[in-house]
Amino acid sequence: MTGFFGGKVAQYALVLFVTITLNFLLPRLMPGSPLAYLAGEDVGAMSAQDRARVISDAGLDRPPFEQYLTYLGNVVRGEFGYSFQQKKPIGTILLDRLPWTLLLTGTALLISTSLGIVLGAIAGWRRGRRTDLAALAVFIFLESLPGFWVGMILVAVFGVQLGLFPTFGARDAFARLTGVDYWVDVGKHLVLPGITLVAITVSATFLTMRYSMLSVLGEDYVTVARAKGLAEPQVLFRHAVRNALLPVATVFLLNVGQAVAGATVIETVFSYPGVGRLMYEAVLARDYPLLQGGFLMITLSVLAANMLADLVYPLLDPRVVKRD
Amino acid sequence: MIDTRATPSPRPGSAPVAARPGAEPVAPDALRARHARKIRLGPAGWAGLALLATITLAAVFAPWVAPYDPRQTTGQPFSAPSAAHWLGTNDIGQDILSELIWGARVSLAIGVLAAVVGTALGTAAGVLGGYFRGRVDAFLMRTVDVVLVVPFLPLMILLAAYLGPSVGTLALVIGVLVWARPARVVRSVVLSQSARDYVMAARALGSGSGRILRLHILPSVLSMALAEFVQLASRSILLEAALAFLGLGDPIQKSWGSVLFYAQARGAFLSGAWVWWVLPPGLLITTAVLGFALLGFDMERIVNPRLRRR
Numbered sequence: 001m002t003g004f005f006g007g008k009v010a011q012y013a014l015v016l017f018v019t020i021t022l023n024f025l026l027p028r029l030m031p032g033s034p035l036a037y038l039a040g041e042d043v044g045a046m047s048a049q050d051r052a053r054v055i056s057d058a059g060l061d062r063p064p065f066e067q068y069l070t071y072l073g074n075v076v077r078g079e080f081g082y083s084f085q086q087k088k089p090i091g092t093i094l095l096d097r098l099p100w101t102l103l104l105t106g107t108a109l110l111i112s113t114s115l116g117i118v119l120g121a122i123a124g125w126r127r128g129r130r131t132d133l134a135a136l137a138v139f140i141f142l143e144s145l146p147g148f149w150v151g152m153i154l155v156a157v158f159g160v161q162l163g164l165f166p167t168f169g170a171r172d173a174f175a176r177l178t179g180v181d182y183w184v185d186v187g188k189h190l191v192l193p194g195i196t197l198v199a200i201t202v203s204a205t206f207l208t209m210r211y212s213m214l215s216v217l218g219e220d221y222v223t224v225a226r227a228k229g230l231a232e233p234q235v236l237f238r239h240a241v242r243n244a245l246l247p248v249a250t251v252f253l254l255n256v257g258q259a260v261a262g263a264t265v266i267e268t269v270f271s272y273p274g275v276g277r278l279m280y281e282a283v284l285a286r287d288y289p290l291l292q293g294g295f296l297m298i299t300l301s302v303l304a305a306n307m308l309a310d311l312v313y314p315l316l317d318p319r320v321v322k323r324d
Numbered sequence: 325m326i327d328t329r330a331t332p333s334p335r336p337g338s339a340p341v342a343a344r345p346g347a348e349p350v351a352p353d354a355l356r357a358r359h360a361r362k363i364r365l366g367p368a369g370w371a372g373l374a375l376l377a378t379i380t381l382a383a384v385f386a387p388w389v390a391p392y393d394p395r396q397t398t399g400q401p402f403s404a405p406s407a408a409h410w411l412g413t414n415d416i417g418q419d420i421l422s423e424l425i426w427g428a429r430v431s432l433a434i435g436v437l438a439a440v441v442g443t444a445l446g447t448a449a450g451v452l453g454g455y456f457r458g459r460v461d462a463f464l465m466r467t468v469d470v471v472l473v474v475p476f477l478p479l480m481i482l483l484a485a486y487l488g489p490s491v492g493t494l495a496l497v498i499g500v501l502v503w504a505r506p507a508r509v510v511r512s513v514v515l516s517q518s519a520r521d522y523v524m525a526a527r528a529l530g531s532g533s534g535r536i537l538r539l540h541i542l543p544s545v546l547s548m549a550l551a552e553f554v555q556l557a558s559r560s561i562l563l564e565a566a567l568a569f570l571g572l573g574d575p576i577q578k579s580w581g582s583v584l585f586y587a588q589a590r591g592a593f594l595s596g597a598w599v600w601w602v603l604p605p606g607l608l609i610t611t612a613v614l615g616f617a618l619l620g621f622d623m624e625r626i627v628n629p630r631l632r633r634r
Binding site for chain 1: 466469470472473474475476477478479481482483485486558562565566569570571572581584587588593594595598602603605606609610613614617618621
């Protein structure tokens with residue numbers, strides 16, 4: 001029991017360590033002074049005092065190992081540094097943006113997982129029939145679409161031409177809505193980016209669920225259930241689907257990373273004020289500390305989601321813990 | 325996307341040599357002959373190959389096929405499609421069709437280069453880990469776990485932003501982050517191969533590790549690595565498009581993703597221009613990705629259906 005979780009925790013700790021170390025090393029390993037990466041390209045135009053202040057703030061005048069320890073300490077305390085472009089502490093900016101990304105990816109993952117499970121189960125059950133083949137073709141096609149492009153097309157068709165949904169931002173900032181109206185507005189803004197994110201994450205769940213159904217339907221207990229004379233829906237949902245769900249849980253984990261990655265570009269298309277859009281803004285402004293903060297925040301969220309799923313998974317399938 | 329491709333169950337009679345436990349030892353030549361007989365693409369594979377061939381031909385013959393030099397201003401900015409410019413022009417009067425034909429070179433080159441890097445790294449890691457086991461294997465597989473968990477697109481954005489935009493950098497950054505899957509797949513093949521009788525026999529006869537790896541392990545891994553390469557190319561093209569769309573593409577050598585970056589930056593999808601400026605590049609990306617994906621699906625089926633189940 002402890003071995004299973006211990007191993008997982010060690011793995012995540014390792015990922016976190018690698019991420020933080022990479023963040024520390026990148027600006028310092030690049031050719032030229034790390035100053036431009038840490039304080040912006042106009043560092044050349046600074047006065048000597050300002051420059052000295054930036055250097056001592058960033059600790060660049062101290063030995064590398066000490067810098068590293070300071071950096072680790074800062075990250076642990078949630079101090080990600082200062083964005084020279086937005087003139088705000090990066091931690092504050094990230095906390096402003098994070099809820100929107102969580103809302104978008106969370107909603108989309110919920111929908112795409114349920115959709116993938118139901119459709120995958122049906123396709124597996126109708127294996128080789130027309131329904132199955134059509135679904136398979138559609139989902140393989142969906143998996144080949146660039147997410148941001150799907151978003152652009154949706155904006156053009158449903159937003160601009162048909163005027164059905166808002167295409168910009170996460171809420172109407174000028175309408176000063178409250179209560180239910182506010183949430184309806186937020187929901188409307190969520191529709192198009194949500195659909196885009198569902199479109200690019202649903203295939204993985206669908207394909208896994210379908211394949212898993214195919215192997216489960218060949219099991220003896222399914223034959224027994226049929227032989228008992230159970231109605232087909234009962235065989236399907238009571239006996240087959242439940243067991244076929246297990247591999248989907250694993251894919252869900254990979255999908256979390258996939259959704260977060262997808263959100264980075266999709267938020268850009270819809271100007272959705274999440275962490276992904278923030279990274280795009282940071283790229284355009286060459287605001288490296290902000291870029292690094294965004295990356296760290298996304299990694300932390302993905303790790304947290306992974307840990308959560310690891311805690312839940314043994315409840316679904318006790319065998320994973322016993323085996324270790 | 326990783327690990328999730330469903331594999332059609334093996335057709336009767338097509339069980340590959342490697343998947344048969346306890347098969348009698350076969351001479352390498354006979355083995356190769358058997359493999360050769362099985363490489364027969366199905367309809368999906370042919371469809372994929374046809375899609376790829378079309379795009380590749382256009383890319384190779386770009387100077388003759390493209391109506392204009394995509395770097396030159398050859399028309400009024402923002403013009404709609406006409407006889408002179410089939411897909412209209414962009415914000416500075418460059419011909420969009422020519423941009424797309426030349427862009428095929430960049431998109432395909434980065435996709436294929438990244439896949440080469442990823443496959444090479446993955447195969448090396450898989451072969452070393454699977455053959456030598458022990459600490460080497462443990463280290464490599466822990467690295468694979470780390471690479472699989474880190475959110476790769478944000479990491480790519482970070483790396484690409486630091487290293488600067490160029491075709492080589494992009495291919496390298498993508499390649500370095502997609503090798504985890506081939507490493508796992510190749511490792512599982514190597515694990516099953518190195519336990520086979522003929523490898524034991526070779527070792528008993530005094531072959532060194534280098535000779536065994538070269539003569540027995542590598543050939544058995546190559547077909548699998550090729551299938552992985554095709555799948556990686558499919559993913560890499562999508563990733564390159566995403567990076568270029570975020571403004572991290574090579575500004576001198578425009579790819580399909582960069583065309584979309586400019587279309588987005590100039591608000592093309594807010595006017596009717598999206599029909600000729602946004603739609604075609606996306607369709608081309610999809611065609612290339614789908615082409616590689618279909619070919620890859622089919623190759624996976626041929627190479628080894630059972631080892632894919634993890």
